Amino acid sequence: MTSPCEELLPTTQRALLHRIAVAQAEGRAPSLVAAVAREGRMVWAGSRSSVDGHAPDAGTQYRIGSITKTFTAVLVLRLRDEGLIDLNDPLEKHLPGSGVGEATIAQLLGHSAGLGAETPAPWWERTPGTLRPELADVLGERPVLHPVGRRFHYSNPGYTLLGSLVEAVRGASWEEVLRREVLEPLSLDRTTCRPVAPYAGGWAVHPWADVMLPEPSEDLGLMAPAGQLWSTAADLCRFAVFLADGDEKVLSAASVRELRTPSVPPEPDAWDSGYGLGTQILRQGGRTLSGHTGSLPGFVAGLWVSVTDGVAAVVLANATSGPLAGSIAADLVAIVADAEPRIPEPWRPLPEVDRTLLDLTGPWYWGTRAFGLRLTADRGLELRALRGVDRGSRFVAQSDGSWTGLDGYYAGETLRVVSRADGSVSHLDLASFVFTREPYDLRADVPGGVDKEGWRGLPL
Template structure:
């Protein structure tokens, strides 16, 4: 990924720099660094520091905390795509003997396993991982707090289990698997399990006085897959581009799309603010746009990676303090600034190079009962079904190559769509998961379930 600062207008760069400076000053952060990605390339890097003339750049390492979980999730999805496991598999199948083996891989990824949020005392983020050498030490005597699959309950031990599963299936340590399968292919050379020069030191800033206290930087041991990594804005910008587009060497675009889709039922407070959780990625609605990514924190550090796929924008914000700046808000604001100052230009309309005439015949208006829909040819072989005028159930469908289509999203995700033809080859109706769509409301020539009144349409009188 290249860095091309001149691609943003001067006024946009000034707005981004101002937002970062305000966040550093009001949040009282020793340093704050950020990057913005557009179209898969870094278009802005910024920093604000308490030390004059020594602002860190995009190559300085910060600890990224729970953004590590997204990296671990990528490793698990790779195993799924290779056929080594299924997301519905119970953990016991791949990591026996944990005592919580009935929870599934998907439940661990989406934090719906029912596991506790933290490991038993002492606080794992501020103590040596050597205090928890075994998985039993991470899980404790009461690992399950809720019935699996019933609610979203964020769990750090859950990702420890996923990391241990990856190690068992790959036959080497989590750190080595990550380096070999993700970091090297994506050229994330400054993302490491342990700090390397140059790196920021972690600080606690006193809440009522402008003084600081150094925070310990512990090796998390077994908890590493939940929060160990160090990285830079440069590397995380490249990682954000990967989470938007996929990479054939690591994970396909279809699989990263699956990671970004809600996979956990939100809690009441999450419903209120429009947030959800996918497979290793947080999802939120802010300023009318859907943002995906992950936040992270460890004593001395705050981190956030935010992506707006629709705007083709992403941002990364890192700070070296335990609390203060609201980095998730700052990251969302950086995306908003660019989206509003320089809105994305739509791709030019282009006609299809070829079209199946039998498919073209199916386009246009259809009726489910009396509700009008329109079938559109979305791309070669693919279609969309949308209600008219607006509102109601809509879905996109991917061609199966045999005259049928499978729903990709919405109410009809996974459902089968097919055109039913009469003996003369003409189209009788569309069958969508047993729903009959006809060319006119309750077409008498089509097999409408329940049949039609023989007197047909009529008035009240």
């Protein structure tokens, strides 16, 4: 998402405006603002308002609710990347007395720690955080409802624990660490823990009449890492670009890929959606979207990015319910990606080639299944089936001469080139599977051996 791009076509812009106009009218939102980023920068913003002449813009703050969780997850992965924690560490290792037993940091990030969805009453989103001054007040008497690691169960208190983890390891408040390590490096100057003008007020719209009621705006205290933040469409577009590409000042591209990678199986009736490490994952219209939705009384928010298409969209509205911000943002991504498909970069030959690697390319056989091994533009290797859908992966070189799988069936597995005594290549060893230049090559060390008489027909 970082190459130069042209402005959107007028027809695309009108389609975007039409979508948010319908959303604001049918959702009966006092105001709604949206923005789209393409190839690394915001290329469109639009808004609708119930008050003539008072439409918000991409710099108007709204409360973003659970999109805050993605920011908290970024802070946690920074701790991991610095070697201060391991995602497989039990939380108790760094936050003794947390009350969640064997739950790991990764399980908390992916909502598989078995914790309850909410705090004990009263409703935490509509009451001051001072009512829950200690972690015990957030977790209640029965914090763990499900076997740890066995199922996805969304947990707001889980992100309170992660925020407290950040504070314990950094020795500073979650808010201070967030500002110093994420907001300032990414120039998210309009993302704050408390509203800074201009900002929208939160409203509840009566379900059966066109009248409104103002919603309270509470400081969430310990629950802040789960939903405290205020932000703008422009800031969230920049954050979406970061979630696609990474930024070495905050997290590498490899680490943000982890955020977007499913961490736990979805519920049986929700196979089109999942959860990574602080990000929601949605499969819609043949494309994969990553991001998060959010809501707090008076506000709804949605942020989605399609890495493949290089498009992200943000939708913010100041209504407790009504506009489905996540669905609208997904529609905005689809409008742009379908109307103006990403133009691929020109093919260019490699500036240089390793002859040894070049000699490895071409057909290989696992038993009788044909695969092709190719050298990629980033000097990696890619193994794909030549017919149908079969096991395959991309591979990255290691210092010892082996290769490690990056995705697919062989993610994390080791590929080795096995040579004969004369230095010629005998076969590829991939996770114990032998790949040969000919199907069941007699000259290779195929497990179980190969019949010496070789291939034959069926006698008549």
